[in-house]
Amino acid sequence: MVQWYHSIITKLIIAFIILILVIAGLSVLYTFGATKEALKETTRDELVALASVIATQIDGDSLKALQPGDEESPTFLRIRDQLYAIESSSPEILYVYTMKQSNDGIAFVVDAEYGISEDAAGIGDIYETPTEEMKTGFQVPVAEHEYTTDQWGTVISGYAPVKNAAGEVTGIVGVDMSATRVIERQDFIGTIIYLIMLIGIGITAVIIGLISMTMIRDIRSLNDSAEKISTGDINVLVTVERNDEIGELANSFSRMVSSLKIMMMDDKP
């Protein structure tokens, strides 16, 4: 009896699983990479669109007029409530805020969570690490290419310019989406891809196993007949019927056995 690790069925299954792993692995690597990039691109597009829409709803003249200490003014509270309503409308949005250029750099104006969250920024608070995309946001709607990490967490942000009645840019609106949510989406897609690959490998292994088993069964049957003949027992019948190479082997073997029987029979009818 052949040991299982020397068996053709084991070798066939292992060979096919390796083949599938290589093909599926390469496909998954490519698909997952492309999907991640596409997902990020979609998120960026959503952020740009959202920031652009919010920017059209903010009065650029009022934004320009707000100065440090105006946090309790009706104008500030109106814009804050407006932004907070937008922020609360979607779980995808983490923060919404407005900013404008100051002598010291880029400063916050209205933070949607001012007076609601303790770590919200007040008017004139300087944003310490402005990115190139944030600066570009004063000209055209844009989104960050990579995640940014600051004191409020790791986010991906979109910006759009806020204009006054004269069409001049008076600030920007920024929309942050949590990196965790985007990464969760990517991980979900990754998990689905890996699951599909695992199920595919499982199904293939079962199919190969079943096909191999019929081959092994017939090879064993031929082997049993050969063993009997080798010990002098010619009372064997070759019952293997296949249309493949094993079938051809079985037919040749059957002819050989038949001739042996004829020659070993008594010279009687």
Place this chain on the structure above:
Amino acid sequence: MSDVSEKVLAVTVQELGPASKRFLERQTKYHMNGLEFDNLTKDHIPELAKWVGISAQLIVGEKKAALLAEMIKKIS
């Protein structure tokens, strides 16, 4: 060897291998009044097919023996 004998041998070799002639000679000798296999004619075919069908069962089993007998019957 007659033309019919050659055709019968060719068909039988496919099932019984190189010892087919010995098998066929035995059938004609013992079941067909000592007929020499080499002198087989078309008229002997039905009788030979019948005995091949019976005797070959011991060698290749019922199914293959019946198939071989049918193939011999078709020889003209």
